[in-house]
Amino acid sequence: MGRIHVLEDLVANQIAAGEVVERPAAAVKELIENAIDAGAKKIQVIAKDGGLTLLEVQDDGSGIAPEDVKLAFLRHATSKLRNLGDLSKLRSLGFRGEALPSIAAISKVTLRTRIADAEEGVQVRFEAGQLVEQTPVGCPKGTRVTVQDLFYNTPARLKFVRSLQTENAHIVDVVARAAMARPDLSFRVQIDEREALHTLGDGSAFSAFTAIQGRNLAKAALWLSLTSPDYALAGLIVAPEFARKSRSDMWFAVNGRPIRSVALGNAVLAGYSTLVPKGRFPVVAISLSMNPTLIDVNVHPSKTEVRFSEERDVCALLTEAVKQTLEKGVASPIVQSLQQDTASVMTHTKEGSIVAETSSASTGRSLLAAKPATSWSQQVVHEQVSDKKAMQVALDLFGVHSAKPKIIPHVDRQVADSVKEEEKFPLHRQLRAVAQVLKLVIVAEDGEDIYLIDQHAAHERVLYEAFLGKIRRRENYPLPLLVPLTIELHAAKIELLMQYEVQAADFGLRFEPFGEGVIRVTHVPSIWEGLDIAKLAHDAIYDLLEERKVTAFQNEIEDKVIMRACKAAIKANSTMSQMEMDALLEAMQKLDNPFTCPHGRPTAIRITRSQLEREFRRTL
Amino acid sequence: MRIVILKSLLSQALQTISKAIPTRTTKPILYGVYLEVFATHIQLTAYDQEIGIQTIVHPTDDPEPTLQIEQTGSIVLHAKYLLDIVRKLPHKLVRIDVTDLTATIRSGSATYTLNGMDPREYPHLPSVTEEMSLSMPSNVLISLIEQTAFATATSEIRPTLTGVLFSFVEPQLRFIASDSHRLSIHSIYAETKYSYDKLEAIIPGKSLNELLKILPDSEEFTDIYIADNQLLVTFGATKFYSRLIEGQYPDISRIIPTTWRTAIEVDPKQFTESIERAALLARENENQVIRLYLRRTHIEVTSNSPDIGKVTETIDPISFEGDDLQIACNAKFLLDALKALNNYQVRIEFTSPGSAFILKPTNSDRPLHLILPVRFGPNT
Numbered sequence A: 001m002g003r004i005h006v007l008e009d010l011v012a013n014q015i016a017a018g019e020v021v022e023r024p025a026a027a028v029k030e031l032i033e034n035a036i037d038a039g040a041k042k043i044q045v046i047a048k049d050g051g052l053t054l055l056e057v058q059d060d061g062s063g064i065a066p067e068d069v070k071l072a073f074l075r076h077a078t079s080k081l082r083n084l085g086d087l088s089k090l091r092s093l094g095f096r097g098e099a100l101p102s103i104a105a106i107s108k109v110t111l112r113t114r115i116a117d118a119e120e121g122v123q124v125r126f127e128a129g130q131l132v133e134q135t136p137v138g139c140p141k142g143t144r145v146t147v148q149d150l151f152y153n154t155p156a157r158l159k160f161v162r163s164l165q166t167e168n169a170h171i172v173d174v175v176a177r178a179a180m181a182r183p184d185l186s187f188r189v190q191i192d193e194r195e196a197l198h199t200l201g202d203g204s205a206f207s208a209f210t211a212i213q214g215r216n217l218a219k220a221a222l223w224l225s226l227t228s229p230d231y232a233l234a235g236l237i238v239a240p241e242f243a244r245k246s247r248s249d250m251w252f253a254v255n256g257r258p259i260r261s262v263a264l265g266n267a268v269l270a271g272y273s274t275l276v277p278k279g280r281f282p283v284v285a286i287s288l289s290m291n292p293t294l295i296d297v298n299v300h301p302s303k304t305e306v307r308f309s310e311e312r313d314v315c316a317l318l319t320e321a322v323k324q325t326l327e328k329g330v331a332s333p334i335v336q337s338l339q340q341d342t343a344s345v346m347t348h349t350k351e352g353s354i355v356a357e358t359s360s361a362s363t364g365r366s367l368l369a370a371k372p373a374t375s376w377s378q379q380v381v382h383e384q385v386s387d388k389k390a391m392q393v394a395l396d397l398f399g400v401h402s403a404k405p406k407i408i409p410h411v412d413r414q415v416a417d418s419v420k421e422e423e424k425f426p427l428h429r430q431l432r433a434v435a436q437v438l439k440l441v442i443v444a445e446d447g448e449d450i451y452l453i454d455q456h457a458a459h460e461r462v463l464y465e466a467f468l469g470k471i472r473r474r475e476n477y478p479l480p481l482l483v484p485l486t487i488e489l490h491a492a493k494i495e496l497l498m499q500y501e502v503q504a505a506d507f508g509l510r511f512e513p514f515g516e517g518v519i520r521v522t523h524v525p526s527i528w529e530g531l532d533i534a535k536l537a538h539d540a541i542y543d544l545l546e547e548r549k550v551t552a553f554q555n556e557i558e559d560k561v562i563m564r565a566c567k568a569a570i571k572a573n574s575t576m577s578q579m580e581m582d583a584l585l586e587a588m589q590k591l592d593n594p595f596t597c598p599h600g601r602p603t604a605i606r607i608t609r610s611q612l613e614r615e616f617r618r619t620l
Numbered sequence B: 001m002r003i004v005i006l007k008s009l010l011s012q013a014l015q016t017i018s019k020a021i022p023t024r025t026t027k028p029i030l031y032g033v034y035l036e037v038f039a040t041h042i043q044l045t046a047y048d049q050e051i052g053i054q055t056i057v058h059p060t061d062d063p064e065p066t067l068q069i070e071q072t073g074s075i076v077l078h079a080k081y082l083l084d085i086v087r088k089l090p091h092k093l094v095r096i097d098v099t100d101l102t103a104t105i106r107s108g109s110a111t112y113t114l115n116g117m118d119p120r121e122y123p124h125l126p127s128v129t130e131e132m133s134l135s136m137p138s139n140v141l142i143s144l145i146e147q148t149a150f151a152t153a154t155s156e157i158r159p160t161l162t163g164v165l166f167s168f169v170e171p172q173l174r175f176i177a178s179d180s181h182r183l184s185i186h187s188i189y190a191e192t193k194y195s196y197d198k199l200e201a202i203i204p205g206k207s208l209n210e211l212l213k214i215l216p217d218s219e220e221f222t223d224i225y226i227a228d229n230q231l232l233v234t235f236g237a238t239k240f241y242s243r244l245i246e247g248q249y250p251d252i253s254r255i256i257p258t259t260w261r262t263a264i265e266v267d268p269k270q271f272t273e274s275i276e277r278a279a280l281l282a283r284e285n286e287n288q289v290i291r292l293y294l295r296r297t298h299i300e301v302t303s304n305s306p307d308i309g310k311v312t313e314t315i316d317p318i319s320f321e322g323d324d325l326q327i328a329c330n331a332k333f334l335l336d337a338l339k340a341l342n343n344y345q346v347r348i349e350f351t352s353p354g355s356a357f358i359l360k361p362t363n364s365d366r367p368l369h370l371i372l373p374v375r376f377g378p379n380t
């Protein structure tokens, strides 16, 4: 039975038309979306010469009924949407019926497809949008779309294509984002005869992430998961020290659709707070699930942007999820390998087995034994056991996951609880300072692992949290100035400023009019002690006047905390007595976040016992 | 605890102990001064674990009271704040009242309250048995330190070189310091209460520099005690403790040349100025290298920096003996040695462009400074 029908005009027009295929990767994106929409489990992408000579996407999905095949190349022909109401309930990735005709218009397309019920398949061939051939053909169930000589009849566009490497990179990127959004599907990309990406499709976000971002990043990733009545968030966020210089590795997907969103990116950054320095962006891959009525995907022709009806709620939830995840789980970065090459051979063999085993949840125990028994890797293991379920539930809840209709929400709760129970804060064991080395690093142990602690960074963190705590507890008292500062101001401004007298005093800044056009600052916040008080007072007062908000002023005060912590922290190249090292470790143990300094650098490196045993070949 | 004390007396005592207050520490109580009030005197202690200083203030019999003890007790107060406050107080006398762990400081119309820390948590000073000691006038100890401490190594690569070797072989006490590019030695004859065969210790250069700041420049006697791993120096009402560096100091007995081929005598001030001018350009190159052309007629000091330019300056030595010679060395080393020898007429003895040369007073072998030259490279 035919399922494709031409869209009503109204719908067709309301759906923004536009440039769908601006570069080869865009064609790949459209084709794999079609494959995903067709319920494929395995999707294979082949590209040659940056996709300009050949692009091929093969899937094992539903296939297209013979009578629909030609229709699929008609503009606004879609099986996915009948009217506008459908658009708001959209669960498929495609909805405009534009992709295939657009691609066919600028290339030579061969489509071969067979549905399960049909004995034989159909092959059609289009050139510059015209059907040139239609023949029955024997082929496996599913669809294969071959795009040759993309842009051959649009020279202007061809010129726009950048270097082949750039195009290749974009193709891999597009598939990788899709693969991350759908860890339950297996993707394979072959570029110029070389395998560029292969995800297993075992349902584990961790396994997809490992395949895409590599083992090092995966090891440093934490499992994020948070559900609210309207939204479910799940994904991986990587320890702050791996942060990048651009946003390009902050990946988001909404209901299985990879999207770009500055707002979500900022929400993540807010969650990392000072753990990553300004201008750095953490590596994250986060999937959001929500009722499709809460989003509008029809914002941009490439369908990579969405509009949330409650963007602020989503962002706040995301920030919270990131924060929570980091708080309970920021583990100390584990030293990768003391002896790079020999060790990496060993981990590689092991990695193979880990990746192979993750598809079955019951193998979680043996993984635990195979990997260092640290809280970090325990968490990863839990994630492997639980994320599949959590992810599935999240997707299923809103019917995104067409192939898996069964919902098991209560299981999810249990899994989530048990994970929480065992996710111990990584510094739960007492650290003992063994020695100071190079006047730079404290060597410590907890009976199990070795820690190398950067004395300055660690102390900085301790002071930072102490100062911040003071501000939050309003322990920031007014520090009297022996010589009051005078600041010249316009009379009108003084009047304005005096309106904030009470609020400013609340933060410890006190001032009073002092004759014509002058105010006198008598007290400053005590946390400014040791800093350039004159400049800070000046800046704070001007902020107050310009923004007319006490919050601006409050930020001005709090911003200085990092500076203050840095100044007061013990420097590298200074000797530390045993007493001071003990004091530092004890203070670290009480921190919310002992493992990164306020500038986002790591404070400690952990070398696990099992790593040492491996390095010394005590175990394999 | 309650006292009234002369502001200047208190600030001087605080100033003294503040040398043992760390600028940065992870153990906050170390920022504090341990203030103890006894019936007959008050005692201030600071101990940053590397050095410790303790000083006592007694009431005097002056017609005007200097210290009045009203109630005994103790507290630990943030030393830097206390010192800042005391310095700025308006009146000559300061009253300190401590209840629980809060100190109220009053002077004239000003009143401060400072939160104190628990004295029970303050670390104990190391115990050094005050039996075996060397005694010498304070200004003699000063000169021993001044002649040597600057030459200690700042890098930790060889920890023993960050200290000054204190070596007593009766009756001579020698201080030796070296950063392996230069070496400084000074020695004196010391008076001992007992006789020792040999006494050796390595004192951190940093500690000696701090000690230098508080030693009185007078004939007043100081006593030096060396225990297992601690140094104690007492002078007046003050005790100065320092950790000692463990390890074996390198043998330097054969480093000092006994012969020479070229010797000059210079006025240290004039020579210093010439080298400072040359060093202006030498600052730019890595080792601050300057070159000396020693000729019978005159000495030429040159330095050239490929990026900036070249300087040449000639000086007339007070005397010249031996052969002409060309040598290059680090200007800073030369300046340090000349500065130490500021009060002497200086004799410099060279053997060859590649071997160490020494600077010392014209008529004496102490103090003595040895510098390794820089080899002439293609660019020097």
Ligand SMILES: Nc1ncnc2c1ncn2[C@@H]1O[C@H](COP(=O)(O)OP(=O)(O)OP(=O)(O)O)[C@@H](O)[C@H]1O
Binding pocket: A004, A030, A033, A034, A035, A038, A059, A061, A062, A063, A064, A072, A073, A077, A078, A079, A080, A093, A094, A095, A096, A097, A098, A099, A100, A101, A142, A143
């Ligand atoms: N790989 C495929 N497997 C099964 N059906 C397919 C496949 N590719 C395309 N189709 C069918 O062809 C129709 C047209 O595809 P096309 O990509 O042009 O439009 P669309 O996916 O509906 O919307 P959009 O333009 O938003 O992608 C689809 O609605 C679908 O029914």
Ligand SMILES: [Mg+2]
Binding pocket: A030, A033, A034, A093, A094, A095, A099, A100
């Ligand atoms: Mg489509």
